[in-house]
Amino acid sequence: xxxxTYQNGVLCAEQVPLTAIAQQFGSPTYVYSKAALMxxxxxxxxxxxxxxxxxxxxxVCYSVKSNSNLAVLNVLAKMGSGFDIVSGGELLRxxxxxxxxxxxxxxxxxxxxxxxxxxxxxxxxxxxxxxxPELHRLNEVAGAVGKTARIxxxxxxxxxxxxxxxxxxxxxxxxxxxxxxDALATYRVAASLPHIEVSGIDCHIxxxxxxDAPLLEALDKLIELIDTLDAEGIVLHHxxxxxGIGITYDTDQPVAVGDYLDRLxxxxxxxxxxRHQDKPIKVMFEPxxxxxxxxxxxxxxxxxxKHGAAKNFAIVDAAMNDLMRPAMYEAWHGVQxxxxxxxxxxxxxxxxxxxxxxxxxxRSRDLAIEQGDLLAIxxxxxxxxxxxxxxxxxxxxxxxxxxxAQVFEIRQREKPxxxxxxxxxxx
Ligand code: LLP
Numbered sequence: 297x298x299x300x301t302y303q304n305g306v307l308c309a310e311q312v313p314l315t316a317i318a319q320q321f322g323s324p325t326y327v328y329s330k331a332a333l334m335x336x337x338x339x340x341x342x343x344x345x346x347x348x349x350x351x352x353x354x355x356v357c358y359s360v361k362s363n364s365n366l367a368v369l370n371v372l373a374k375m376g377s378g379f380d381i382v383s384g385g386e387l388l389r390x391x392x393x394x395x396x397x398x399x400x401x402x403x404x405x406x407x408x409x410x411x412x413x414x415x416x417x418x419x420x421x422x423x424x425x426x427x428x429p430e431l432h433r434l435n436e437v438a439g440a441v442g443k444t445a446r447i448x449x450x451x452x453x454x455x456x457x458x459x460x461x462x463x464x465x466x467x468x469x470x471x472x473x474x475x476x477x478d479a480l481a482t483y484r485v486a487a488s489l490p491h492i493e494v495s496g497i498d499c500h501i502x503x504x505x506x507x508d509a510p511l512l513e514a515l516d517k518l519i520e521l522i523d524t525l526d527a528e529g530i531v532l533h534h535x536x537x538x539x540g541i542g543i544t545y546d547t548d549q550p551v552a553v554g555d556y557l558d559r560l561x562x563x564x565x566x567x568x569x570x571r572h573q574d575k576p577i578k579v580m581f582e583p584x585x586x587x588x589x590x591x592x593x594x595x596x597x598x599x600x601x602k603h604g605a606a607k608n609f610a611i612v613d614a615a616m617n618d619l620m621r622p623a624m625y626e627a628w629h630g631v632q633x634x635x636x637x638x639x640x641x642x643x644x645x646x647x648x649x650x651x652x653x654x655x656x657x658x659r660s661r662d663l664a665i666e667q668g669d670l671l672a673i674x675x676x677x678x679x680x681x682x683x684x685x686x687x688x689x690x691x692x693x694x695x696x697x698x699x700x701a702q703v704f705e706i707r708q709r710e711k712p713x714x715x716x717x718x719x720x721x722x723x
Contacts, residue, residue: 299329299698300593300632300672307634307672309698314595314634317703318670321694324596324614325709326681327672328363330371330699332591336553337375340581343557347565351376355421355580357401359539360386362584362678363592367697367706369393372587378421380539380582384411387418397421401536403450403500403582405430405472412437412445422446424498424536426473431486438491447486448496448536451479453517457502457510457540473499479521483530494530496578497522500538503585506548508556511537515560519567522577535564536580543589545675546628553586585678592677594619594693595634596657598669599649608644610665615648616655617687619673619680623654630674631657637664646671650688681707686715 299310306313309327317327337356344354357378360369364386369379370393378399379390390400397418402411405426412434415423425431425447438445452473474482486494501514515537522532537560542550561579568574596614621627631646641662648655657673665671684692691710696703 297332297335298590299332300674302636305636307632309593311701312698312703314593314670314672317696317698318595318597318634320703321696321705322709323670324594324612324618324693326592326676326693326695327595328365328368328588328592328677328695328697328706330697333368333371333588334375336587336591337372337377339553340557340583340587341375343554343561344579346554347558347561349561349579353576353578355399355578357399357536357580357582358587359582359584360390361682363588363680364389364682365695365697365706366393367695367704368588369395371697378580380584381415384408384414387411387415387420391418401448401498401580401582403498407434409433409437413441416441416443416445419443422448422495422534424448424450425486426450428474428482428485431482431489431492435489435491444491444493446493446495448498448532448534449474449479449482449486450498450500451476451518451521453499453501453514455501455510455513455517457505458507459502459504459542476517476521480524480528483525484528487530494532496532496534496536496580498536498538498580498582500582501540503540504542504548505540506542506550508541508551508559511540511556512559512563514538515563519563523571526572532577534578534580536582539582539584539586541583541586543585543675543678545630550586553583557581587678589678590675592675592680594673594676594680596671596673598665598667598671601644601665601667603642608642610644610646610663610671612646612648612657612671614657614673614693615650615688615690616652616657617650617685617690618648618693619657619676620683620685621679622657623652624683629658629676631661631663632672632674633663633665634670634672637666637669639664639666646673650690686710689715691715 695707
């Protein structure tokens with residue numbers, strides 16, 4: 297379902313024309329649909345239910361890095377979501393948004409002592425540990441604050457996710473996780489540490505996966521490992537398969553979330569039945585993009601049109617600092633005109649005002665536009681705002697969330713003064 301549709305010739309978010317949003321909040325502005333967010337989360341939650349799972353035997357931990365706005369987190373927290381975090385800062389956001397720390401898992405290859413202590417003080421569900429030195433440090437920090445840290449090992453199953461090299465994480469040459477061959481020895485170390493409680497296993501093989509075959513292959517590898525550990529008396533209580541299901545940016549046809557989960561639960565059920573007297577294991581997910589990606593657009597105004605011999609440029613008020621994905625991954629985002637014109641379309645590169653040739657949002661698009669028109673950069677809800685920067689002393693965009701006919705400002709546009717408020721000159 298897309299919440300962004302034309303009504304009377306104007307692109308709307310749910311029932312609100314984007315023209316009205318630009319008028320009230322200016323541009324560039326990220327616009328999110330609450331209904332789409334809820335719908336996408338439900339596709340995970342419903343599939344868990346349909347497969348006989350309740351809150352004790354499944355948990356969807358939304359990946360905060362994909363979009364960490366408090367309103368987004370709050371909508372999901374109210375739906376029972378857990379959260380996958382990668383920093384103490386993200387934990388504080390989850391808490392501020394009303395999230396339950398007992399549903400928080402802490403991923404990441406470089407957790408600091410401070411972040412570990414903060415997470416322990418809030419008794420989070422689990423640390424996804426990625427190395428032996430990290431295990432030792434977590435053990436030490438937990439001992440110092442008189443706590444026990446529940447852990448899972450992020451195992452690198454060495455399967456090819458067949459996605460962009462920058463967002464593929466499950467291969468041997470990636471920096472992530474514990475090598476499959478080293479997992480057993482690493483679990484033995486974990487089991488020997490006094491302030492560590494071995495709880496589960498996890499993996500995350502990459503992002504924007506259109507096919508679930510690599511994920512199911514990774515699941516097979518995890519299952520094998522869980523049984524090997526079991527034989528050694530190291531019993532795991534949860535299995536976390538990570539995030540990664542992709543979305544439609546252009547012509548991509550990702551597997552439906554519900555179908556993927558049905559296949560995954562069928563495998564898990566058959567295995568538990570055959571080898572564990574049907575004893576359940578809790579299954580966890582860490583989706584980001586598939587929940588929020590297509591629930592958001594970046595609304596921007598055409599500042600100038602430059603028609604040249606070789607190329608035409610539409611210079612817009614959003615830039616690479618607002619949406620980094622095209623510059624960083626040559627990512628393709630749809631561009632839609634907010635108001636449809638009947639004049640002939642010309643071919644444009646849509647570029648921002650930043651002083652870099654890499655500052656483009658879309659290339660070679662046929663658009664019927666004039667100066668002052670509004671454009672919507674589509675599928676920008678995930679890894680848009682969270683990866684934005686202040687390059688060129690550009691304040692970050694405003695963010696709004698639409699709920700039916702209502703619009704809520706969920707982050708004010710940054711003012712230039714905000715950007716240098718923490719700076720000082722020499723005495
Ligand atoms: N779990 C872990 C451990 C992760 O590293 C990630 C994403 C996720 C879950 C969520 O994955 P998702 O369901 O969103 O695919 N900035 C890039 C994407 C980086 C993904 C990083 N890890 C982009 O804009 O495409």
